[in-house]
Amino acid sequence: MREIIEKAMAKGASGCEVFFLNSLRTSVDFETGRLKGVSRTEERGAALRLVKDGKVGLATSTKLEDTDRIVDDAIATSAHGEKAAFDFAGAAELPDVCAASGEVREFDIDTAISQTEAEIAQILDYEGEINAEGGTFLDLQEIRVATSAGFDATYKRTLYKHYLGGRLIEGTNMLDGGGYYGSTVVDAKPEALVHDVIQQFKLGRKNVETKTGSTTVMFTPRAVADVFMTLYLGVSGSIVDRGISPLQGKIGETVFDERVTIMDDGLLASGYETAPFDDEGVPMQTTVVVENGVLRNFLTDLRTAKKLDLPRTGNALRAKRLVLTKDLGKVPAPEVTNWVMAGGEKPHEELVAGIHDGVIVDRIMGILMSNLTAGDFAGNVAYGLKVDGGKVTGRVKDTMVSGNIYKLLRDNLLEISSDVELVGRLGFFGSHYFPYLLMKDVPIATKG
Amino acid sequence: MKDRLEQVVKKFASQCDYLEAHVEETEESRVTFSGPRLEDLGRKVDFGGNVRALYKGGWGFASFNSLDRIEEFAQNAIDQAKLVGAETSELAPVDPVRDDVLLDLKNDPREVPLEKKVEILKAYNEQALGYDERIVSTSTRYFDRNRKFWFANSEGSLVYQERIDLGGVVAPIAAKDGDSQYFGVPFGSSDDFGVALGLEGKIDEVAEITLGKLDAPKVKGGEYTVILDPRLGGTFIHEAFGHLSEGDNVYEDKNLQEVMTLGRQFGRPILNVYDSGLDKGLRGYLVYDDEGVPTEKTYLIREGALVGRLHSRETAGKMGEQPTGNARAIDYRFEPVCRMRNTCIENGTCSFEDMLADIELGVYAISAQGGQTNGEMFTFTAANAYMIRDGKIAEMVRDVTLTGNVFVTLENIDMIANDRRPHDGPGGCGKAGQFPLQTSHESPHVRIQNVVIGGE
Numbered sequence: 001m002r003e004i005i006e007k008a009m010a011k012g013a014s015g016c017e018v019f020f021l022n023s024l025r026t027s028v029d030f031e032t033g034r035l036k037g038v039s040r041t042e043e044r045g046a047a048l049r050l051v052k053d054g055k056v057g058l059a060t061s062t063k064l065e066d067t068d069r070i071v072d073d074a075i076a077t078s079a080h081g082e083k084a085a086f087d088f089a090g091a092a093e094l095p096d097v098c099a100a101s102g103e104v105r106e107f108d109i110d111t112a113i114s115q116t117e118a119e120i121a122q123i124l125d126y127e128g129e130i131n132a133e134g135g136t137f138l139d140l141q142e143i144r145v146a147t148s149a150g151f152d153a154t155y156k157r158t159l160y161k162h163y164l165g166g167r168l169i170e171g172t173n174m175l176d177g178g179g180y181y182g183s184t185v186v187d188a189k190p191e192a193l194v195h196d197v198i199q200q201f202k203l204g205r206k207n208v209e210t211k212t213g214s215t216t217v218m219f220t221p222r223a224v225a226d227v228f229m230t231l232y233l234g235v236s237g238s239i240v241d242r243g244i245s246p247l248q249g250k251i252g253e254t255v256f257d258e259r260v261t262i263m264d265d266g267l268l269a270s271g272y273e274t275a276p277f278d279d280e281g282v283p284m285q286t287t288v289v290v291e292n293g294v295l296r297n298f299l300t301d302l303r304t305a306k307k308l309d310l311p312r313t314g315n316a317l318r319a320k321r322l323v324l325t326k327d328l329g330k331v332p333a334p335e336v337t338n339w340v341m342a343g344g345e346k347p348h349e350e351l352v353a354g355i356h357d358g359v360i361v362d363r364i365m366g367i368l369m370s371n372l373t374a375g376d377f378a379g380n381v382a383y384g385l386k387v388d389g390g391k392v393t394g395r396v397k398d399t400m401v402s403g404n405i406y407k408l409l410r411d412n413l414l415e416i417s418s419d420v421e422l423v424g425r426l427g428f429f430g431s432h433y434f435p436y437l438l439m440k441d442v443p444i445a446t447k448g
Numbered sequence: 449m450k451d452r453l454e455q456v457v458k459k460f461a462s463q464c465d466y467l468e469a470h471v472e473e474t475e476e477s478r479v480t481f482s483g484p485r486l487e488d489l490g491r492k493v494d495f496g497g498n499v500r501a502l503y504k505g506g507w508g509f510a511s512f513n514s515l516d517r518i519e520e521f522a523q524n525a526i527d528q529a530k531l532v533g534a535e536t537s538e539l540a541p542v543d544p545v546r547d548d549v550l551l552d553l554k555n556d557p558r559e560v561p562l563e564k565k566v567e568i569l570k571a572y573n574e575q576a577l578g579y580d581e582r583i584v585s586t587s588t589r590y591f592d593r594n595r596k597f598w599f600a601n602s603e604g605s606l607v608y609q610e611r612i613d614l615g616g617v618v619a620p621i622a623a624k625d626g627d628s629q630y631f632g633v634p635f636g637s638s639d640d641f642g643v644a645l646g647l648e649g650k651i652d653e654v655a656e657i658t659l660g661k662l663d664a665p666k667v668k669g670g671e672y673t674v675i676l677d678p679r680l681g682g683t684f685i686h687e688a689f690g691h692l693s694e695g696d697n698v699y700e701d702k703n704l705q706e707v708m709t710l711g712r713q714f715g716r717p718i719l720n721v722y723d724s725g726l727d728k729g730l731r732g733y734l735v736y737d738d739e740g741v742p743t744e745k746t747y748l749i750r751e752g753a754l755v756g757r758l759h760s761r762e763t764a765g766k767m768g769e770q771p772t773g774n775a776r777a778i779d780y781r782f783e784p785v786c787r788m789r790n791t792c793i794e795n796g797t798c799s800f801e802d803m804l805a806d807i808e809l810g811v812y813a814i815s816a817q818g819g820q821t822n823g824e825m826f827t828f829t830a831a832n833a834y835m836i837r838d839g840k841i842a843e844m845v846r847d848v849t850l851t852g853n854v855f856v857t858l859e860n861i862d863m864i865a866n867d868r869r870p871h872d873g874p875g876g877c878g879k880a881g882q883f884p885l886q887t888s889h890e891s892p893h894v895r896i897q898n899v900v901i902g903g904e
Contacts, residue, residue: 032700038528039509041781042521043496058490062513066493073491080566082486109531131701167823169703172855174824212670214904242483242585246626329476331488366827366849369818373621374628378849378902379820380827398825400669400851400902406626443904445669 506532682889695763796864
């Protein structure tokens with residue numbers, strides 16, 4: 001690390017930043033109800049960002065024995081790079097969060113295997129025809145950021161993920177159930193997960209009709225995480241900087257129903273994206289995004305904070321956009337960490353009981369292809385339930401849900417549930433706590 | 449490198465039923481403009497490998513960046529396979545391959561200096577930004593990857609492959625009153641930097657359409673007769689049927705096997721679909737897959753009936769079918785799984801005009817934002833669309849996301865045109881946490897009855 005910085009400075013850089021990732025991932029996967037594979041991935045790499053002659057150079061390498069190469073690549077790209085419009089992070093007081101405490105736990109493969117086996121047995125006990133799957137994933141990471149401006153710190157974290165699910169095929173009807181649990185603490189909460197999966201099969205076993213038109217829709221916390229991909233973009237400093245956020249210039253204005261309060265919490269206890277500092281070396285923090293419907297903050301990295309004259313929020317991540325797995329090849333950009341949305345007055349069961357004619361939307365497929373930046377989303381309701389007279393009557397299929405999040409959260413919000421649930425998804429990181437949202441007049445389209 | 453891999457495989461092979469070792473080195477260059485800003489101009493060197501072991505039907509896998517510890521990882525992979533294995537290993541037999549696949553390029557991106565690439569992209573970007581004042585931003589990007597793969601297995605295969613993969617997009621973004629719309633010119637190739645050249649005319653075209661989308665009404669939700677253009681037709685068949693044809697979905701699921709019995713009629717006799725690794729120049733071109741199996745042209749649907757699927761050696765072995773060369777991984781960090789290459793709908797006999805003629809009310813859906821499937825149901829999103837009224841293309845509409853059900857929608861394809869075109873872009877396919885994998889598709893215009901489109 002120091003060697004890369006020293007070489008870069010010796011070759012004429014005026015400043016630089018090195019991001020170093022050391023990761024050991026282990027995963028245990030079950031397919032068709034049986035243990036299928038165990039894999040182990042060791043990854044070591046570094047990303048170098050430097051400024052030379054006022055311009056930015058970028059390079060990434062997993063061949064760390066050749067430190068000249070990464071420095072030469074970054075120097076070479078800097079010759080044609082962007083004009084530097086930020087200062088590298090200097091030394092700072094860092095928050096004390098659990099991710100930094102070094103309490104990483106080694107993976108016990110035998111425990112992971114026997115736990116998933118027992119859960120799959122419970123699913124098969126409900127219905128032996130289910131093609132069940134499940135597994136456990138553990139990533140022990142060490143992340144270090146060092147800059148020529150005096151920042152140099154390291155933290156270790158444990159990323160734990162457990163998933164369970166299955167598919168029931170009856171004739172040509174396919175019904176999927178599934179759930180994920182992610183934490184920085186090895187603690188699977190298996191009972192809740194198994195119960196959730198079995199419940200999805202029970203409630204969705206019968207297909208019922210719905211109709212095209214504006215409908216009362218309850219978005220479950222899982223679905224909220226999907227449709228909020230629109231907002232993750234809308235509050236990002238980089239989208240604001242590009243002039244394409246619908247929230248442009250609206251800080252301090254009421255943008256949503258006054259019951260909407262959302263925090264970006266980079267310090268959330270056992271949150272997936274909790275860390276003492278972001279990928280540029282800026283201390284992470286808890287940032288109020290929306291308070292009682294009023295937009296309070298955009299999320300920034302060093303560059304957008306400086307350019308837009310906004311506070312630094314410590315949201316720079318080197319991550320695949322919206323996916324949030326660390327990716328050395330990505331330039332740091334403002335991304336959400338862990339989102340927490342405030343709950344409302346009544347538990348979701350009570351809200352369901354009050355739905356006369358509506359749909360519960362739990363999983364939406366294809367939403368990533370929508371024009372998310374504009375707030376629009378549309379997707380197939382991969383798992384949704386019809387509610388008549390306050391009772392779930394069965395599953396809706398071949399049905400699309402769509403809408404614009406900025407309109408829905410302003411004009412269509414009926415209720416926010418008092419219960420707020422942890423949402424984790426396979427492939428998508430970040431730990432979010434979301435309530436159930438009951439909305440009126442949501443566009444639903446279906447056959448006929 | 450080849451000797452090293454062969455040595456390791458030979459040393460450890462006796463401990464398991466099958467063993468393979470794989471090393472790769474990738475050099476990547478990227479140029480990304482976000483609006484006027486050159487957001488990313490970077491280079492990447494990615495070096496690593498993996499060892500995969502099969503023992504009594506169980507797989508163990510270990511990937512790494514430090515080649516000098518490969519023996520330790522080989523032992524890890526074997527130990528992990530032994531934890532899992534409790535049945536029998538069944539890999540479809542293939543002849544061992546000893547081959548070197550060297551680059552054969554039309555226009556080599558490695559010979560174009562980085563400075564020149566920035567210059568070309570910058571000119572496109574400025575053209576898009578300067579088209580109209582309502583175009584407030586852009587997403588303009590280019591990448592190329594120069595990759596070398598070494599593969600050895602315990603059956604005597606030893607393969608070295610060189611591959612080039614390049615792609616990009618120039619996309620204007622228009623904004624008005626808090627709304628924004630985009631549309632892009634995508635390109636991609638495995639042998640020709642030329643696809644990144646001469647895009648000026650297309651950029652003006654998409655800039656004009658992007659502005660049109662700002663004022664276009666949202667499509668009204670409901671069921672329509674739709675015509676898919678060749679690019680969206682390719683995305684459609686990839687999502688609607690390609691994924692369901694992947695052997696790893698089927699091989700251990702007896703209920704799905706009943707549904708996916710070879711010979712089952714999914715469409716009308718006009719429908720023919722295949723997936724091929726043989727189309728040189730396309731991003732989905734592949735000589736050997738990541739198990740060292742030669743690729744081929746694999747028919748999935750002939751005259752509307754299911755005739756084949758996309759296999760790895762294991763899925764083919766367990767189903768008693770022939771391996772097809774579809775085992776692919778995005779890089780050395782991952783195990784190969786059944787994936788598509790270039791997925792195609794073959795030409796029909798009618799023309800686009802024939803399709804339009806008798807549609808009273810329909811949607812002409814053009815170009816693709818992407819798609820997704822869960823096996824039975826799928827969605828795909830058009831980048832641009834027009835209503836069809838009384839046999840004629842009418843007003844532009846936006847936000848056209850279509851959904852279908854594989855057991856109904858393929859049967860509802862009632863016309864296929866004779867104007868097939870291949871398509872490549874900068875994106876890729878995602879499966880099992882592996883995204884993006886370069887795939888291509890190819891289709892003529894396709895007409896489908898009773899497609900559900902989302903909207904108010």
